[in-house]
Amino acid sequence: MSEAKSIREFLGINGSARHNLVALAICAMLAALTLVLDRFLGIRITEQISVNLSYVPIMLAGYIFGPLWGGLVGALGDVLCALLVPQGAYHPGFTLCNFIIGFLAGTFIYFLPKLPYTIYGQIGFCLLAGSAANLLNTVWISQLYSKIALTWVYAGTRLLFSLVSSVVCGLVMFFVMRYCVTALKKSGLLQ
Numbered sequence: 294m295s296e297a298k299s300i301r302e303f304l305g306i307n308g309s310a311r312h313n314l315v316a317l318a319i320c321a322m323l324a325a326l327t328l329v330l331d332r333f334l335g336i337r338i339t340e341q342i343s344v345n346l347s348y349v350p351i352m353l354a355g356y357i358f359g360p361l362w363g364g365l366v367g368a369l370g371d372v373l374c375a376l377l378v379p380q381g382a383y384h385p386g387f388t389l390c391n392f393i394i395g396f397l398a399g400t401f402i403y404f405l406p407k408l409p410y411t412i413y414g415q416i417g418f419c420l421l422a423g424s425a426a427n428l429l430n431t432v433w434i435s436q437l438y439s440k441i442a443l444t445w446v447y448a449g450t451r452l453l454f455s456l457v458s459s460v461v462c463g464l465v466m467f468f469v470m471r472y473c474v475t476a477l478k479k480s481g482l483l484q
Contacts, residue, residue, distance in 0.1 A: 316358050320366045323350035327370030327391075332378040344458045348394055348422070349465055355398030356409055356470065363395030386433035390426050397422055410470055416463030423459030427451050 327350045335345025351370060355363020371391040375383045401409065401418055408414030431451055 316362055320354050320358065320362055320369075323354045323366050324369040324373060326350040327366065328373045328377065331370070331374050332380070337380070338454065344454055344461075346458075346462055346465055348419070348426075348462055349469065351391060351395045352398035352418075352422075352462075352466055353469060355395040355400075356402045358399070359403070360396045360399030363399040364392040365395070367391030367393075367395035382437050384433045384437055386429065386436070390429045390433070393429075394422050394426055397425075409466075412464070412467045415467040415470070416460055419459040419463035419466065420456070423455045423462065424452075427455035 327347050330349065331345050331347035335343050335347065337343040347370065351363060351367040354366035368388050368391055371388040374380075375387075398418070405414070409418070
């Protein structure tokens with residue numbers, strides 16, 4: 294039995310009423326953590342470029358609860374950010390992008406259950422997801438600021454920061470996953 298399935302069983306993720314309540318409570322906390330990591334602990338370099346770890350709770354929700362819950366945490370986290378601490382105009386593309394990140398994380402652990410527990414797997418996934426998010430977010434930003442012709446100039450500039458942020462995010466996710474699994478094993482709640 295994979296460690297991810299053991300974590301989901303420990304949390305009661307089996308479709309019951311307890312599952313829904315536990316998943317909803319934990320996912321709400323992860324969405325709130327996304328707000329804190331994005332708006333309060335992120336580093337905003339320019340209006341188009343910021344470096345933060347807001348994808349960590351989104352990916353963690355996808356890893357633990359599956360693709361749908363991960364996507365919902367991403368979308369809810371983005372909507373919370375837009376409503377509570379706005380940084381410019383709202384664009385639903387950013388919400389879609391965060392949903393895709395959480396959905397991909399959940400899908401990643403279902404198809405490759407051991408890879409998220411390796412440092413190379415985490416960095417690789419974060420680079421893949423970060424590149425996709427960078428490309429999509431560049432398109433959304435160029436739409437918002439009516440600078441369609443400069444889309445690829447922005448993409449090149451943002452790519453450097455996306456690579457750095459993705460590697461840091463991958464390292465953080467590796468240690469978060471390792472800590473969660475180790476703590477649950479030591480407590481006897483996970484085999």
